[in-house]
Amino acid sequence: MKANLQAIRKWAVQTARLCCGIPDYDVYVKHLREHHPDRPVPSYKEFFRERQIARYKGTGGRCC
Secondary structure, eight states: OHHHHHHHHHHHHHHHHHHTTOOOHHHHHHHHHHHOTTSOOOOHHHHHHHHHHHHHTSTTSOOO
């Protein structure tokens, strides 16, 4: 029962982050390790900052 609640909580947190435009760091790290083992894994702080820049200052993003 406890494991089930933890899984639901993890899913809910991940869904909420994606709704706000914050990708899941753990999923990103897993992807990097599986598909790009030669790339360095950024810290959470570096990852979060890069995502903010990509969302708000990148080309084709929101205006203003």
